[in-house]
Amino acid sequence: MLAWNQKSFLIVDDFSDFRSSVRSMLRELGVKEVDTAETGELAIRACSQKRYDFILHDFNLGDGKKNGQQVLEDLMTDRLISHESVFVMVTAENSQAMVMSALEWEPDAYLTKPFNRASLAQRLEKIVQRKNLLKPILQALDRGKPAEVLAACVSLSKQDPRLAPLCLRYKADALRDLNQHEALEGFLKSILTDRPQPWAYVALGKLLFKRARHGEAQKVYEDAIRAFNAMPVLYDGLADVLMASGDNGRAQKMLEEAVRLSPYAVRRQRLLGKLALENQDFDGASKAFRQAVSQGQFSRFKDPETNLGLAQALISRGGERGLDARTRVEINQTLGEVAKEHTSDAGLQVRARLMKATSVAGSDPEMAAKLTEQAMARLEGMEQFLSADAALAVASQLKQLGQESAGAGILKSCAEIYGVDPAVMQSIARQTDDPQILGAGKAAIDLNMQGIRSYRAGKLGEAQDLFRRALALQPKNISVALNMAQSLLHVGVQNLDNASLQECRNSLKMVGMMPDTDARYDRYQKLRNKAFGE
Structure with a gap:
């Protein structure tokens, strides 16, 4: 009791x-x-x-x-x-x-x-x-100590073998958090051999996907769906694998099935909208983004990108026939919410105005020109970098609105900032064949890769020289600047001469304009704390 x-x-x-x-x-x-x-x-x-x-x-x-x-x-x-x-x-x-x-x-x-x-x-x-x-395991989880979780799982299973089945998932999560990939893979496969469980399929699929073993991950998820076809997370995992393999059409179908099973997940609806938009299924994209906007109003996963995605889907759905009055009202409301809730975010203000300009270009050219002018003025005064996706979208919209030169400038800046990412350069290449924009990116990628190899080989001076040459081509490149700073800080900030310390700090100041949503932001913060003693 x-x-x-x-x-x-x-x-x-x-x-x-x-x-x-x-x-x-x-x-x-x-x-x-x-x-x-x-x-x-x-x-x-x-x-x-x-x-x-x-x-x-x-x-x-x-x-x-x-x-x-x-x-x-x-x-x-x-x-x-x-x-x-x-x-x-x-x-x-x-x-x-x-x-x-x-x-x-x-x-x-x-x-x-x-x-x-x-x-x-x-x-x-x-x-x-x-x-x-399971108290010892739960207390270790509260402390955020995966090694203690693993030890508690082993101890409880020895004390009472009947508890072993209750410990399985906790043990798997602990092995994952400790990056013990080989042990985790063997452990999960043994569970699935003994008694298939959906969570074990998910964990194994994620592990194989993380290790770029896409074919194996796909088979795991497909086997899992045959056994547990009412689990939306399995369809999510298979969609990730299919997208990585370039099969976006089937990936969309998987997400649609996941949404059918569990429709109140904001991030799933947003991903479905983005994928449908890429697949030019504008009706599907509009529906998914609309659901994500509605469901996200009171969610921690509310995201202005969802509103922008909905506006883009609605505009694209209109096509050459234009937009009806009801759709224009929905676009205005959707973009108005972004402008109202993110007054201090210059990038979002620019994108909302360009999106609105695109939506009225056919019906009110004067208003479209005014909005485009306002957006371009804000772009010139921006200090923070646009994300790669945002920059590509802005460049495309500027071109559609007759501002080809400004669009090319955005693509050039995007290549400079994100040029070591082949996927970004491929996206840029779909919008331009300008060798001045594409050429610098290719050279910087090569120099950066050479620098990474030299750094890993312990040849710090050689690595730093290669990173400097890459930065000469792309001074705002986030990855190269971070690599430069890391190579300089490798010996410890206390061992740097004044010139090297200043070079390190200058590199970090430049990439300090990166959006905090960038996957490299945490790395930047850690390097900055070392370089500036914060």
């Missing part, structure tokens, strides 16, 4: 009668500490101030509010909930779409209304019994 009088509860529901009813049930069980909240925002605030043993959270808190899935996303991502705590998703609905969406972030239980005190108590007691058995 649980010591109910020692446990704390948070009940989250928009109906006061339900909150009162559940509180009464808990009081009858002996619970003394019961807090309530009527919105997800209040629930998150409560969890940031206090640790709860149990959270009973309604899935649907009403239109225009965070739902239970979004609250769980926030609590887990911001580590506001312990692994020892119990999160139960409660709902009056039991449609497949609702259940699958609620389960994607893996709450401890899913409870359908109505329920009584006895069934609630029985359900919670079973969850707590399991968590008590």
